[in-house]
Amino acid sequence: MVLTSTLLESLEDCTDVTTWVNELLENSSETDVRSNGDAAHVASLIELDRRVGQLATQLEVLAQDTSTELENTIDDISRTVPRLTYDFQFMRESTQSLQLSLSRAQLKQSTTHGTDLETGSVFQTLKKLDRVKRNMVASRDVLLQAEQWSTLEGEVTALIGENELPSYQKAAERLGDARKSMALFQDTPEYEPRWTLLVSLQNQLEASLSTALVVAITSNHFPNCKAFYDIFSRIQRETEFRNYYYGARRLKLIEAWSQVAALDCGESPSSDQSESVKFSDLLGRFFNDFTTLLADEKNNIPAVFPNPLPTISAFIQNIFDALSPPFSQRLSNLTAYYGPTALLEIIKVYRLTEQFASAASRLLEGMATPNAMPPFLSSHSLDGSEDASDARTKSHGRRHSKRMSMSRRTPSSTLLTLTPDTESWEQSLFESFLDLQCDYPKLEGKLLEVSLGQLLDVSGGTSGLAGNESARVFREYFSQIFTVSEEAMLRCMSFTYGFGLHGLVETLEQVLESFISSTQKQLLNSRLLPSHGGSKVNYTDEIYYTDEDWAAFQFFLHLLEASRTAFERLFALNNRLRDTFAPTARVLEEFGADAFLPILPGASRGQTKLLLQSTLNSMEQRDLLHTVATSPDSLNPSSFLPRANTSLNTFTKTCQKLLQQTILTPLITSLTSYPALATWSSAPPQSRDGAPSIPQFSISPTPNMQRVAEGLLNLPHLFEVHVDDAALAFSIETLPFISADFLKSIYDERQSLGELPRSAASRKGSTAQRTLPPEVVTGTWLSSLTLSLLSHLTREVLPAIQSLSSQGSAQLSSDLGYLSNIVKSLNVEWEELEEWRELTSMTEGETKEKLRSAEGSSSRILERFASLRGWREPT
Known part of the structure; x- marks a missing residue:
């Protein structure tokens, strides 16, 4: 059977109940037939009766449910219908009220124009009455003021005459009110007379208060001082009050400054000066007294003035302005007194000044932050018990900066906090040193000159540099130069905070370059230069040196070692320059393009601003600091001191050249008479009948050439003793006729090319030099010596021969061939030697043919040889 809800829906839609029942029963039977799949199983009548009974039951249940729902609906309607009457009544009354409101609005709109006219008239009347009232009040005030001005002079004079604080306060109040009323008389004939009277009465009141004010200040009666300050403020005399206060509070300090003579400032004790001391001692005592006074004013000024921080800053400025003689004058006299060594005393005074400024700055910071308890000078005394830079660093760790026009943004931890009030007195204090800071290079140069002059005196003077001990003197003196240079760096940082770096580098360059x-x-003028005479001593096989030659060899070898040490110190000096000035350089590099004022390590705001605005901050200075800031950990010695590096490099080459000349002295001596040998112009030997003799097929070398060639073969014995000497390995690439390519060529195949020394590496110290095997060092020196000798032979000795006969040419060919074989055995080749040797074996025809083919770019050697043979006119 279908569901009850479906059954009910189909019953509602039907129009004939009989038909609906039949359709329902037929659908049930068809469903059973399809399910059984056989028509023979159609339901019997009994089954139909059963189904009709079920349908009747369902219909009965549905009828009952429908009846119940209908009853409920009727009950709801019966309860709701009476309320509809009330709702209709409410709607009707609301409609009537709305209609009444609309009628009133229409009526009000019709009468609006007339109401606006009446309101405007009322307001005009009120405005007129208000203007009359204000004019009447102003007139009354003018009359009252006129009445008060008529009695002003008498009242104020009477109050002043009472000489009591309350009377002074009343007089100040009366004068203050009178001054306010001056605006009423602006642009009237009454203004000038009344203003003159007002100023006169203010002067009388100030004169009457001055004595009592000074007494109150000197007796430390600060409640009265506060009352007097209010009185002076009322009569617009606050500046005069400050002058009274500052003058009374600074009196003892100013007397302590002026009543002591500074001996090293050129001052002689006068009748009003109790004693005389060094300026640094006077300044230390003065700053201690100053700090004590500021410690008192830290508590006193807030009790009197409403703005304590600007007041105490102005007080400091006022004291410095009142010093007599001025601070800058004594500083200038101090510089003149000490002359070349003035920088040492100036820096000492500068440090004392910095310590005072640091203590005063901490005091001002404490006043700016009332809850803070800043450490004071009692724990950081001016006697140097704590380094000034440490104190400054601790103080500046809490600072940050205001915007300026020449620097770049930075985190707040690296900026300054002091206000412009602090900046003014700081700049005034340190401005006295600014000219001296700008002259720092000159002052440093004079001091270095004196210091190095004293070193020379200790070392035996400049003459000691040309004696047997000159290598030791040179090494010690150069070491002392670097010592004083490092001291100069510290002075530069202490006095200019790195802004004098360019001047310092220029000064050091000049000192080092001049000394070298x-x-x-x-x-070059030394008596130890190689000689060509004297007694001969056989120190090596077949090579004879004089005692002077051997002494010169030892001398130049030691001097080369001293040069090596100097390069190491120069490299260390470059690194020290970088490390010392890197903090300043990096700060300025960071602030290079924005608008914040950078904080220099250890410097105050006033010092930083003065240095940034000074001539020290030049383009060259900024470029040098940029190099310092961006330089790597490993520097080339020419990074900061290029001129000194060049001079020392030239000095090293000179030592190497002189050492080579000393070694080659016996061989060069053998070649001295070589151009004048008679064999060069000799004719071929003749037979007894006058016919030419049979040519000699083997000509022996001349004794001179034999000594030279054998001397070259015996040169290695000279280096056996010094094979491990670091001086020989130093700067080996600067030996004459030696290049990096040549060094590579003589390296052993097992030697890594990465270990090949370069100019920069070889000057860094012994670490790079130890990468050269001893046999490479010896081989390089032997090659350089051989090439130097061959250069001397082909460029000076051979061209000095006056003429060559055929026999002489044959002899020269034999000499040069013999020498060429010896040179090649030493793994050395010299193109000019081979060219001379080939020319000596040519016939006249071959030589002239070669001259013709070389026309326009002929060889210098070829031209000379043709002239020697008489085949071409000498050029």
């Missing part, structure tokens, strides 16, 4: 150049000049 003068030493080199003395060496």
Whole structure:
């Protein structure tokens, strides 16, 4: 059977109940037939009766449910219908009220124009009455003021005459009110007379208060001082009050400054000066007294003035302005007194000043932050018990900066906090040093000159640089130069915070360059230069040196070792320059393009601003600091001191050259008479009948050439003793006729090319030099010596021969061939030697043919040889 809800829906839609029942029963039967799949199983009548009974039951249940729902609906309607009457009544009354409101609005709109006219008239009347009232009040005030001005002079004079604080306060109040009323008389004939009277009465009141004010200030009666300050403020005399206060509070300090003579400032004790001391001692005592006074004013000024921080800053400025003689004058006299060594005393005074400024700054910071308890000078005394830079660093760790026009943004931890009030007195204090800071290079140069002059005196003077001990003197003196240079760096940082770096570098360059150049000049004039005479001593096989030659060899070898040490110190000096000035350089590099004022390590705001605005902050200075800030950990010695590096490099080459000349002295001596040998112009030997003799097929070398060639073969014995000497390995690439390519060629195949020394590496110290095997060092020196000798032979000795006969040419060919074989055995080749040797074996025709083919770019050697043979006119 279908569901009850479905059954009910189908019953509602039907129009004939009989038909609906039949359809329902037929659908049930068809469903059973389809399910059984056989028509023979159609339900019997009994089954139909059963189904009719079920349908009747369902219909009965549905009828009952429908009846119940209908009853409920009727009950709801019966309860709701009476309320509809009330709702209709409410709607009707609301409609009537709305209609009444609309009628009133229409009526009000019709009468609006007339109401606006009446309201405007009322307001006009009120405005007129208000204007009359204000004019009447102003007139009354003018009359009252006129009445008060008529009695002002008498009342104020009477109050002043009572000489009591309350009377003074009343007089100040009366004068203050009178001054306010001056605006009423602006642009009237009454203004000038009344203003003159007002100023006169203010002067009388100030004169009457001055004595009592000074008494109150000197007796530390600060409640009265506060009352007097209010009185002076009322009569617009606050500046005069500050002058009274500052003058009374600074009196003892100013007397302590002026009543003591500074001996090293050129001052002689006068009748009003109790004693005389060094300026640094006077300044230390003065700053201690100053700090004590500021410690008192830290508590006093807030009790009197409403703005304590600007007041105490102005008080400091006022004291410095009142010093007599001025601080800058004594500083200038101090510089003149000490002369070349003035920088040492100036820095000492500068440090004392910095310590005072640091203590005063901490005091001002404490006043700016009332809850803070800043450490004061009692724990950081001015006697140097704590380094000034440490104190400054601790103080500046809490600072940050205001915007300025020449620097770049930075985190707040690296900026300054002091206000412009602090900046004014700081700049005034340190401005006295600014000219001296700008002259720092000159002052440093004079001091270095004196210091190095004293070193020379201790070392035996400049003459000691040309004696047997000159290598030791040079090494010790150069070491002392670097010592004083490092001291100069510290002075530069202490006095200019790195802004004097460019001047310092220029000064050091000049000192180092001058010393190296003068030493080199003395060496060239030294009596220890290689000689060509004297008694011969056989120190090596077949090579004879005089005692002077051997002494010169030892001398130049030691001097080369001293040069090596100097390069190491120069490299260390470059690194020290970088490390010392890197903090300043990095700060300025960071602030290079924005608008914040950078904080220099250890410097105050006032110092930083003065230095940034000074001539020290030049383009060259900024470029140098940029190099410092961006330089790597490993520097080339020419990074900061290029001129000194060049001079020392030239000095090293000179030592190497002189050492080579000493070694080659016996061989060069053998070649001295070589151009004048008679064999060069000799004719071929003749037979007894006058016919030419049979040519000699083997000509022996001349004794001179034999000594030279054998001397070259015996040169390695000279280096056996010094094979491990670091001086020989130093700067080996600067030996004459030696290049990096040549060094590579003589390296052993097992030697890594990465270990090949370069100019920069070889000057860094012994670490790089130890990568050279001893046999490479010896081989390089032997090659350089051989090439130097061959250069001397082909460029000076052979061209000095006056003429060559055929026999002489044959002899020269034999000599040069013999020498060429020896040179090649030493793994050395010299193109000019081979060219001379080939020319000596040519016939006249071959030589002239070669000259013709070389026309326009002929060889210098070819031209000379043709002239020697008489085949071409000498050029």
